[in-house]
Amino acid sequence: MAHQQPSRRLFVKAVAAAMPMMTAGGIESAGRAVAAPQAGGPLRLSCNLYSFNEPLMSGQMTLQEVLAFCSAVGFDAVDPTGYYFPGYPAVPDTSYLYEIKRRAFRLGLDISGTGVRNDFTLADPAKRKADIGLVKQWVDVSARLGAPVLRIFSGKGVPAGHTRETVTGWLVDALGECVDYSAKQGIILVLQNHADFIETADQLLDILQHVKSDWLAVNLDIGSFRIGDPYAQIARVAPLAATWQIKEKLFVDGNEVDTDLDRIARLVRASGYKGYLPIETLGKGDPRQKVPAFYNRVKKAMFPT
Template sequence: MDTPPPDRRNFLKTALASLPLATVGETPAIQQVLTSPEKSRTSHLRLSCNLYSFNEPLMNGQMTLEQVLTFCAELGFNAVDPTAYYFPNYPTVPDDSYLYQIKRRAFRLGLDISGTGVRNDFTLPNLDRRKAEIELVKKWTDVAARLGAPVIRVFAGTGKELPVGYNREEVTTWVVDAIRDCSEYAAKRGVMIVVQNHADFIQTADHVLEIVRRVHSDWLAVNLDIGSFKLGDPYPQIASVAPHAATWQIKENLFVNGQEVPTDLTKIMRIVRESGYRGYLPIETLGRGDPKVKVPAFYEKVKKALEAID
């Protein structure tokens, strides 16, 4: 008599039982999927629009947030990244009714909300003011959770100069402690904190990597802003930070030895793929010009660069 085949439930139990259990972070198998270039094809990359591209019309009332969402959806974006100050009465948190209106609008347009972000400064010497900045991040982490945004962007500090009377090690410790506090809170809300290199307190890859290393949290990653490494050659710095990125800002121009030049998008997309990154690639256009013209043009360039490396 033939032995009946095992049912699917027992098969899964046997298969799962053979897998090693991880004690901290992702399993080695998951880490391999996340970091292996062979596993990361461009089909796993989705284009998002960082809505700073529409900063002028959003801030002067020429366009509403809802209108920008519609424009992005019709252009073909998979997602949008609306910074917090495009919501009414920032930094005050909007009513849930407004947040859910935006969330519903995005969903009905077929858009994910790939992230949001705040203006903050963790390099302030006054402890009470730093605590207020931490509370700002936490309040908007709650907003990100309600919107369904997987990440919230934060800065280390907004100025290039150190506070008078303090050295970089001291200030870095303030930043690390603040981001660790925010990351612990964000973990409870199911949102990742992503620190952005913004050519301010963070000027080099080593600066951002030191913060990531010292915070040492599964709920902290990098928002890799390719246009904000302004010292030396940005491409090796971008490549060194890329494995730690949970989201990006892809820009038209970057800085080579301090000189602004057009971005080599094919080179950037190779770095993205070789890092094993999967997820959203928000693009951001800057400078003068109509975003209704600039954004579609840059969107097409990024799409072609992705196709060129597939």
């Protein structure tokens, strides 16, 4: 099937970001070599509502209540995953979607994106086809919500009896069909690295270069590069990011550590990124306390006075 060719400028930036940089002490990773932030703005903070997964799924908070909370904290936008709409994975009534859209607008919030859970690495072709259908349905939801991006996954991994090369072919074909559809709706599909089939920057870049569409980009999940130096991998794919997930923790050589938010801020600026930076808090604790605290930390790093 035909896909749009990526702009030369886009991939030149990606290749440049992927190259090691020379410093006075020798070759250093791209993440460490970024010293002076470049002018990149505007940047705005969004809340990925997976931060409120427990109260939303248990009924302790409604989606409308979470929107009001995020507005009070000071977020510019929210990113409500499809799981939190009634009846998911079925598409909600249009009247409900418009009510959420109206409510967000009245609270001063944009909807920076939404997302679904799909698996394009399933061995059963019928199941992969069903998940292609799911993504297309939620492309339509994104358009009605006014969400410019739809977050999607690659899949869980390589099924027994198959090779990575074969599964990559399944994934590329599925993404191509979905992107052909999303482009007609004006929605960018953003592929999330999630420590599953996609574990490294190389794997993520390889898939994007196979699909070759301006309507497929990266949802850069900083907490899901768990092999080697995450900062170097973040630097490599940052020029292709259309949205992010900024998390409290990331993994350095497989060990979970606190995120160096100042360093992430430098990488964001150096990539020239413009747009929303959704934050996501995970783990134990009340999100009504964790989210404002992390918001303030990210804001301080991204917008130093």
